[in-house]
Amino acid sequence: MDFFETINTRKTIRKYKPDMPDMDDVRKIIDAARVAPSATNSQNWQFIVIKNKNILEKMKNAVINEYDKLAELNTEEEFLEKINYFKSYSTFFVNAPIVIAIVETKRVSYITEMMKKLNFDNEKLKYMRPDSSLLSIGGAIENMSLAAHNLGYGTCWMVAPIIATEEFSKLLNLDNDSHVVSLLPLGIPYRDDYQSPPKKTLEEVIKIID
Ligand SMILES: Cc1cc2nc3c(=O)[nH]c(=O)nc-3n(C[C@H](O)[C@H](O)[C@H](O)COP(=O)(O)O)c2cc1C
Numbered sequence: 001m002d003f004f005e006t007i008n009t010r011k012t013i014r015k016y017k018p019d020m021p022d023m024d025d026v027r028k029i030i031d032a033a034r035v036a037p038s039a040t041n042s043q044n045w046q047f048i049v050i051k052n053k054n055i056l057e058k059m060k061n062a063v064i065n066e067y068d069k070l071a072e073l074n075t076e077e078e079f080l081e082k083i084n085y086f087k088s089y090s091t092f093f094v095n096a097p098i099v100i101a102i103v104e105t106k107r108v109s110y111i112t113e114m115m116k117k118l119n120f121d122n123e124k125l126k127y128m129r130p131d132s133s134l135l136s137i138g139g140a141i142e143n144m145s146l147a148a149h150n151l152g153y154g155t156c157w158m159v160a161p162i163i164a165t166e167e168f169s170k171l172l173n174l175d176n177d178s179h180v181v182s183l184l185p186l187g188i189p190y191r192d193d194y195q196s197p198p199k200k201t202l203e204e205v206i207k208i209i210d
Pocket residue numbers: 010011012013014089090156157158159160161195196197
């Protein structure tokens with residue numbers, strides 16, 4: 001597939017065939033993440049390939065448990081409806097043959113830490129010092145999504161399940177300096193007619209300053 005065709009035809013896939021992806025392909029997909037750019041080349045990531053159904057079930061239950069705890073704090077109907085929707089939006093990864101857990105490992109920015117010590121306002125710091133660590137990981141995840149699509153697989157970049165990140169840390173034996181920031185279920189698309197939601201036009205998002 002041509003480079004721009006890969007970019008333009010990638011779409012989120014949430015249902016997969018049960019077939020196990022070829023492990024050489026999975027390695028290629030993670031290798032695409034490995035070479036992504038990262039702030040100060042920190043490469044503050046790790047990619048855990050989970051095939052174990054028992055672990056995936058436990059991760060799903062951990063997510064449901066977190067949403068249930070949230071539902072106990074506010075019983076307004078609208079909130080409970082949203083929670084119910086989010087439960088399914090967050091847990092379908094359990095049905096994928098493989099889930100890649102993307103782990104952020106600790107990275108300390110010297111300048112940001114110094115600005116904190118100098119009592120810069122936290123709200124301002126958020127904009128002056130964007131989270132380079134997470135931004136870098138975003139690039140790596142997109143590389144994986146594109147590589148997977150190019151090899152004929154579907155993925156869904158998932159952040160909603162991260163509500164259970166503390167439990168994920170226990171299940172995946174992570175140390176204190178690491179936590180899961182996204183999940184990427186991977187598999188052959190169940191159907192081939194999934195559609196992406198509409199995108200803004202180029203004219204809506206581009207601004208040229210002459
Ligand atoms: C940072 C991020 C987090 C996302 N989290 C979820 C999620 O938790 N569950 C889900 O079903 N989709 C999730 N998505 C997928 C988006 O819903 C999807 O990318 C968007 O609707 C556009 O569709 P497309 O990927 O087909 O272009 C996420 C996407 C991104 C980039």
